[in-house]
Amino acid sequence: MKIFKYIKQGLIKIARRVVKNYVSRWIIFLIDLFLCLVAANGAYFLISTVDSSPSKIFYLTWELLILLVIQSFYFVIYKSYMGLVRYSSFKDAIKQLQVTMSCALTVLIFNRIDYYFFEHKLIVDAGVFIYGFIAYSLLFFFRIVVKRIYEILNATQKPSTKAYILGTSSSDVAMAEGLISQNSGSFDIIGFINPTKKESKSHNRIFNLPIYDLKQVRDSTHYAKSIIVSDNKLKELQKSSNTIITDFLELKIKIYKLPKLQDWDHTDFKNLKAINIEDLLQRNPIKLNNKKLFKIYKDKTILVTGAAGSIGSEIVRQLINFTPKKIILLDQAETPLHELKLELLKLHPTLNFETIIANVRDKSRLQEVFITHTPEVVFHGAAYKHVPMMEANPLESLSVNFKGTKNISDLSMAYEVERFVFVSTDKAVNPTNIMGASKRAAELYIQSLASNPENKVSFITTRFGNVLGSNGSVIPHFKKQIENNGPVTVTHPEITRYFMTIDEACQLVLEAGAMGKGGEIYVFDMGSPIKIIDLAQHMIRLTGLVPNQDIKIEFTGLRPGEKLYEELLADKETTLATHHQKIMIAKSSYEFDISKSSLLAELEEFINLNEKERTIKSLKSLVPEYINYSSNETPSTKKQQRIY
Known part of the structure; x- marks a missing residue:
């Protein structure tokens, strides 16, 4: 008996090695063709038993060859052999x-033509229908058998994690079918959860699996601790302000996200990733005017400053889609720039x-770059942006953010680039810190x-808020604190910020440019502002921990120059609409007060002289709305009046 056991285990190991690799599509094509050969001979045999003619089994005739040629033609047309047999579905x-059916109809047409000219038929009409039935049965049966063998072989590897499928829509059921049929060894699907009902007495089942409501999951201690949600379902729940995702996080249920529906055929269900904070803060996808962007950026030499930063590097990645002639990546950070170079190569x-x-x-040095490479479009993203650090080093902040911008823009004008796109920040609106004021001065x-009538360059400024996951943002900071078991530090319980994803911000920069x-x-x-305390709580829950129970949240007080609320001048009274629903124009940008020209020159002079006090005084004259709070003062919790 042990011998049979060892033989069985050996065969299973061999079979697993076989099913791990995908068979060539041409082999599937030949198998399908062989099955059709069997079907044709089966049809010949059945017909011959009726009319008492000699039996024709695996007897190659010119009629049979024509039939197989026709069948092969439709295999190629419909690409029926291209799918992965182990994942065959109703669509297959x-x-x-x-x-x-196409083959059978074609043969019937050939029969009519053949009979009209030669009083002969490839196959009698009844034989055509018999052939079609047998061929379809064999082709379908072959796929079902392969699929079932694959499931049985994988079923010997017990899944390590029990999980629910969130949702009962057709796309959710399709997702479940893919997970169950692959039987990845990672997830054991035990049921569905209906996100639209808090409590349900329905006894309906899908794939013979129960449908639960949130109350059943909440009240049970033995249900699964993982749930799988599609990308589309996650966006749908966010739009409807459904709190079920937060409920799952509070129950310490780990949430895994599947990619977009169109990518399921290429998804390895063994490597599903848990959702992150960016997934919970998803916004509507950006619709770009690609025709316009190609016209502006195609075959152009484009200079990107700050190219190694989170924003600059993403601008570079987005520009590649519009086939520029050349991209100049400029940055002072050696290591990040080298890493970006390796990525692009x-x-x-x-x-x-x-x-x-x-x-x-x-x-x-910048002039050398302009002379050597003659850029036609400039994206200026180089800047110091860390607020507390810049408060302690105001001259450095102004030297880079103001004077650096002046250098790049002056050279752009001197060498007549077509477009200059400046990446600014929401902190430039009614600034309360050096970083924001330096950006406003720029x-x-x-x-x-x-406003210079002799200017031939299109100078464009883009202004947006915080970017999720960018260098120096709050999210990487919170992640480190959580990894170190806390505490997670938040400056104020009411502090809010605008957020958008890196790719969204950069797409809008290209569109505005x-x-x-x-x-x-x-x-x-930027959508609605998000409370930082809510952000911290979400991030803690995503790790399976409970805020203020497993990880403590502490309030440290507002830092010097830090606002409770940030402003974008994004309301209808101070902005004008554009053709893009997510991009507006600040009305103030249409006029420039010529009296500020002398103040701009004065500010540069004091920066060059390295005179801190006179530089700050000049900055306040240039940007009168700048209110500098000392370390003993904090900004008002009320939104300041918008000045410009």
Whole structure:
């Protein structure tokens, strides 16, 4: 008996090795063709038993060859052999039916033509229908058998995690079918959860699996601690303000996300990833005017400053889609720029790009870049942005954020680039810190150039809020604190911020850069502000922990120069609409007060002299709405009046 046991185990191991690899599609094509050969001979045999003619079994005739040629033609047309047999579904059954019916109808047409000219038929009409039935049965049966063998072999590996499927819609059921049929060894699907009902007495089942409501899951201690949700379902729940995701996190149920529906055929269900904070804060997808963007960026030499940063590097990745002639990557950070270079060489080996180490404060070095590469479009993203750090180093902040911007924009004007796109920040609105004020000063200088009648450059400013996961943002900071078992530090229980994803922000920058005519300050629709305390709680729950129970949250007080609320000038009274629903124009960008020109020159002079007090005084004259709070003061909890 042991011998049979060992033989069985050996066969299973061999079979597993076979099913791990995908069989060539041409082998599937030949198998399908062989099955049709069997079906044709079966049809010949059945017909011959009726008319007492000699039996024809596996007897090759010219009629049979024509039939197989026709069948092969429809295999290629419908690509019925291209799918993975182990994942065959109802769609594959329909495709096989289309193949056999098309072949049968074609043969019937040939019969009519053949009989009309030669009083002969390839196969008698009854034989055509018999062939179609047998061929379809064999093709479908072959796929069912392979699929079942694959499931049985994988079923010997017991899944390690019990999980629910969130939702009962057709797409949710399709997702469940894929997970169950693959039987990945990672998830054992034990039921569905209806997100629209808190309590239900329904006894309906799907795939013979029960449908639960949230109350049943909450009251039970032996149900699964994992749930799988599709990308589409997650977005749907966010739009409807359904709190079920938060409920699951509070119950310490781990949530795994499947990719978009169109990507399921290429998804390895063994490697599903748990959702992250970016997934919970998803916004509506961006719709770009690709025709317009191609016209602006295609075959252009484009300079990106701050290219190694989170925003700059994503701008580079987005620009690749519009086939520029060359991209100049400029940054002073050696290691991040080298890492970006390696990424581009690996993922885009044909991309024409140049990496340049340079500091935007060094105008002579920047001039070399302009002379050598003659950029036609400039995206200026190089900046210091860490608020507390800049408060302690105001001259450095102004030197990079203001003077660096002046250097790049002056050279852009001197060498007549077509477009200059400046990446600003919401902190430039009614600034309460040096970083925001330095950015506002840079905005004013850009406007001064745009208002110059001799200017031929389209100077465009884009302004948006915090970017999820960017360098120096709160999310990486919270992650480190959670990994170290806390505490998670939040400055104030009421502090809020606007957030958007990196790819969303950069797509809007490209769109605004393409639509601008010159002098505009484009403001992005950041959605609703998010309370930082809610963000911290979500991130703690995503790790399976409970806020203020497993991980403590502490309030440290507002830092110098920090606002409770940030402003974007995004309301209807202070902005004008554009053709893009997420991009608006700040009305103030249409006019530039010429009296500020002398203040701009004065500010640069004091920065060059390295005189801190006179520089700050000049900055306040240039940006009168700038209110600098000392370390003993905190900004008002009320939103400040918008000045411009």
